[in-house]
Structures are given as structure tokens and as C-alpha cells.
Amino acid sequence: MDRFRHSIPTKDVRPRELDSTDEKIIAILARDGRTTNADLAAALDVAPSTAHARTRSLVDRGILTGFHASVDYQRLGRGLQAMIGVVLRPGARHDSIVAFADEVRRLPQVLQLFFVGGADDFLVHIAVENASEVREFVVNHLSTQQSVATTRTSIVFEYHRNAVAAPFR
């Protein structure tokens, strides 16, 4: 029992060489993370043990960071997604920003949190039940915060995903 469980990736971020086999593994597992090793090997035209070693290496090197079930929030009664751009107050202290962001990203409504440079300071992607919950989220968790200057909410009408990116700091 192991199925490529959490190892400790190094901080070495140099892109090592990946051959086409590695790239195929990444592509296949990004599309279907429960592809069996046997199927993977067949698709790559190598022995199962080879596929196994390659995949483990990708996990060990921290290139594949995990496997996650994708959830249809519509069917969970959270059919409304929004992207909220947040602009911070110019004078906001760095550690209060960090504390605030740390709190926001743990909220159950939050799917993703982007720290960005540009017009906004960060973007919050949420999934909730209805429009009033969007408003409630913005009021309760964003606009009343000390560090927040303004927010700008956009309803998400369509959403497409090609890949699942690993979180980073």
C-alpha cells in the first residue's frame, strides 16, 4: 500500500529534463488521476514497473503534487460561482494583510485565492448557493475588513479547466 503518497519535495525548482514519457504521464494523470498503473503503462507502451517508477519519480520530485476529486458544486446546491477582485488600502500593514488572506482562504465558500499584482491585490473565487450569499460573503468577510479598500464582484457564467495547478507561495 502506498500509491504515491505524500513525499517531501525538495526546494530545488530547477526544471529537470522530462522526456515525452514523463510528459504523457503528467497529461494522463492530470486528465484522470485514477488511471491504473497498468493502463498508464499500456498507453505509454512500456512495462508497468517502468510506468510505476516514472510516476513515483514525478511525485518524489514534487512535479505531481497530489490527486484530487473534482466536485460539481451545482449538484451540491452551490450553483453560483463568483470571482471577487479585492483592492487593499494603501496603508495596510503587511502582516495584517497576511493574516486576513490566511483567514479568507480557509473559508468554506472559497475555491481559490490568487494574490496578484495589477489593478487588484487579490482575487477570490467562491462557490455559494445564491446571489444573497455572494453579497453576504463580500460584506462579512471582505468589505468590512480593515485592510480592504474596495471589492468588485463578477458572477461566473461558465468555467473551464484544463489543469489543476499546485498551490504556491
Add this chain to the structure above:
Amino acid sequence: MDRFRHSIPTKDVRPRELDSTDEKIIAILARDGRTTNADLAAALDVAPSTAHARTRSLVDRGILTGFHASVDYQRLGRGLQAMIGVVLRPGARHDSIVAFADEVRRLPQVLQLFFVGGADDFLVHIAVENASEVREFVVNHLSTQQSVATTRTSIVFEYHRNAVAAPFR
């Protein structure tokens, strides 16, 4: 061999009742999609066959839509992520917008594509190698397009993810 592979979800979007066991399964598999059924059963304190039936039901009902490996793009030499807000021309025809969006979302740089209502018409989340590739992406695939009025690029400094949302239209 099956491990909950793609079934055909109905279009019934009514949120059916989920008990706490279902919610735990969703939470566990969202965090680690390769949790073995045996471990899942242990965590839920039910028999493996029960955990199995519950999980299958969640997949069959289309609540869990798939399993995906998460990729560290930094280690793949694509250490720069950006979020690009796109505003369309007021006169842009609906089908040309659809065709354009369809093309954009298939580009290998694109991680996610959001159709939104608000200041922007959509948001494109990309991962590329460096700043000049961001520019290249915007120039080649966005700003030169007929339907596009303006774009606004924000570099992503930090990224956090709580969940993987299923794509939707």
C-alpha cells in the same frame, strides 16, 4: 477494474440530501483523490463495501466528476502565472465569441477560463515560462482577436486552492 470511471450524469441538478458520511467522503477525496477505499472506510467507520457503494453513488450522481493530478508548474519550467481579464467589443457576434473562447481554452498555456459578468467578459488563467511569454500569449491569442476590445494582465504572486471545481457551461 473500474475504480469509479466516467458514468453519464443526469441533468437533474436538484441537490439531493447528502448525509454527513457523503460529505466526509467528498472532503476526503477532494483532499486526496487516491485515498484507498479501505482507508476511506476506516475514516468513516463503516465497512469497505459501504464506503465503496457510497463513493460510487456520488460519482454516478455526478457530484464527484473526476480525479485529477495536481501539477507544480514551477517545476515544469512554467513558474509564471497570470490572470488576464478580457473585455470584448460591444458589437462582437455571439458565435464568434464562442468560437474564440473555444480556441483559447484549448491552448496549452491556459489553466482555467472563466466567463464572467461585470467589468470583464472573461478571465484567463495561464502558466508560462516568463514575462515575455505572457506578453506573447496576450498579443498572439487575445489582443489581436476581432472580438477583443481590451485586456488587462495581472501577475499571480501566490495561489491557494481549497477545492477543484468541475467545469460547467
Add this chain to the structure above:
DNA sequence: ACTGAAAGAAGCTAACT
């Protein structure tokens, strides 16, 4: 609906090329 047991499949490891 949940359980337990049995059978089949897959993962994992180690020795060899």
C-alpha cells in the same frame, strides 16, 4: 441500506539484464 467473505485485479518490491 449495510456487512462479510471470496475472487480477481492492481500495486509494490526486489533480483536480473
Add this chain to the structure above:
DNA sequence: AGTTAGCTTCTTTCAGT
């Protein structure tokens, strides 16, 4: 690095509560 082979573990089914 890749392969072959063998052991272990998990998934999956089904008959029985």
C-alpha cells in the same frame, strides 16, 4: 533505466442480514 516475476494489498461483487 527497463524488465520479469512474485508477493502483498486493495477493489469489487454478491449473497445474506
